Amino acid sequence: MKKGNLLGLIYFIVHFFVEVCSFYVVTSYTQSEYVWVLMLIYDFLAFVPQGFFGFLRDRGIKINFALWGTVLTSLSLVMMIFSLNAFLIVATVSVGNCLVHIHGAELTLRQSAGKMTPAAVFVAGGSFGLITGKLLCTSGVPAAVVLGINLLSFIPVIIGEKFNSGDGEENLAKYNFATTKLNAASVIALAVFVVAVRSFMGYGIPTTWNKTVIQNIALYCFMGLGKALGGVLIDKIGIRKTSLISTIVALPFLLFGADLMAVSLIGIMFFSMTMAVTLALIVSRIQSRPGIAFGFTTIGLFLGFVPLFFVRIRSVFVNCVIITVLTVVCVIILTLICAKENTEKHPGGQQ
Template identity: 30%
Template sequence: MTLIAYSIAHFLTDAVCASAIFSSQEMIPYILMYDLLAFSTQGITGIMADVIKRYRYIAIAGGLMTALAALLPIPVALKVCLIGIGNSTFHVGGGAAVLKGSSNKATPLGIFVAPGSMGLLLGMLFPSIMIYVSIALLLISIGLIWMKEYQSIEPSKDSSTFSMSGINKKIFAFIIIAIILISVSVRSMASYSISYPWKNTITLSILLGVFVMMGKAAGGFILDKIKAVPVIILSVLISGPVIAFLSSSILPSLVGQFLINCSMPLTLYMLYRMLPDYPGFAFGLAASFLFPGMAVGLGLQLSNFIILLIFMSNAILLYIAVKIMKKGSINV
């Protein structure tokens, strides 16, 4: 029940932020400010969350701040700052709570992250929903106060931590974390640089959003069932050429977006397994590396070959990271 509440709150938080920004002409120039506050601060927010360790209450605070900032008649600049900080706080608190209670399973993580993209899309397409989603977020955030901490009913099958002798442990841990973060950023850059000429109606935009959401949800489940290497093959190696060369066609684009988004829970899960005592920092760090990739990708028009090369390089790097993790006693 608590996991479902977190997932709904994630959907509503992103819907509130998007609808608040796009419901007013005044808000448009503040998009960059919002993105900076909502995404690039999550690493810092994660550190603070790990110090406090009250992840559920941190998520509640983020949800309440976001909802109230959207509803209250306050200056635009202040509204943008508050919804950006609220978004960052909710994501880190909710993400850390789910990671901590997931018994080293990736399925709950996929369920949590998936609805956010749909909330963002619907908020952009239908900004008039702002008051409704804000009230709903306010209510579910209050409801979370009385809910139990999230804890998976399944026992953990693998609670091992990364272990290597001497200095090698620190070096290899740094290499793995760097690979994961580079992977997150370049995947974001390549994804945002792609245009879909067929996405010219609200219906088709929502259809694409549904496939993105389903990919994120499925990624965690698939990872738990068949492990990381098959997920890398499916979500990066196969999706790469599809996205690079067939984005002008509807069906291949939908399949490609479903597959590439399966990799999102994978990278988050890998980062958490490397930083098991710092779930807030792990979640926030991954999210903060989305922003530079997104910012660069939106300003670039990459050739099909370069996009393919990025995806192939991404797959190789992730494969190397998985193998090093296995050498350090972590099987993903």
């Protein structure tokens, strides 16, 4: 197995564990009167600072953020066992989550020779982890057991570091998925806009079929599969075709799958593939800065879902109209910024 793919798999496991811990902690406070603030703190600290830590990694700081992130997530569980302050626990777990994310993304991008599969596989691990964490909490599993599970994460983190050799600059120069006809700032801004739009749309997808635990598990498993499949398809059939599948092809499945689980799951799988597309676009225009590139995507995610803390559209029909309009906007933007057949050359890059 290639080094990049192996790292993708290792960090898939790390990502799984960190989300198990994070969503176990978050779900534990859903009955708190401060649930709204706690969620906002969690989302803000887990998503927004990733660009900053990514910047530090890009500048060559050799701190193993995944290791420290796992220490923090474990610490949050210890604090839970001792019933310490909820705000402190949520803040600790979210910073730990943030550190693990940025380390995994930066490492998988840097050690893969212009391929998106490893980074996409790493990202996919989260979907499986968050539903597991939520279920562990709702099933009443004690925090000490989850702490034991979370400590297992140190094994793949340490193994992963063995594969971290060199600065990977030659690998990064092979990411050429974005057009060179537009300047880097425009491509990044448009890609972040697409991330934000997709993040916002996530709330409106009609899933009235989702009523049982098994259906809920299926939903998140297909979302994870879609995220991984996005990277695989970019490498196999190109970024343009993948972006069209994840937007325009996904649309009818999303709209007409409200009551049909199988149809909806296919739509959600295609929809989730955009995650790999936008990351590929951003990293292609700032090739030597994979940490900041991933940070841009997480800021886009945060900007997309934060309005939902204040405003919710409850009507299924209105949500379907919004999804359709926003999908058309995304298709136009992605067509503009995706390189044709991965052949466009970059001024600073090598083919």
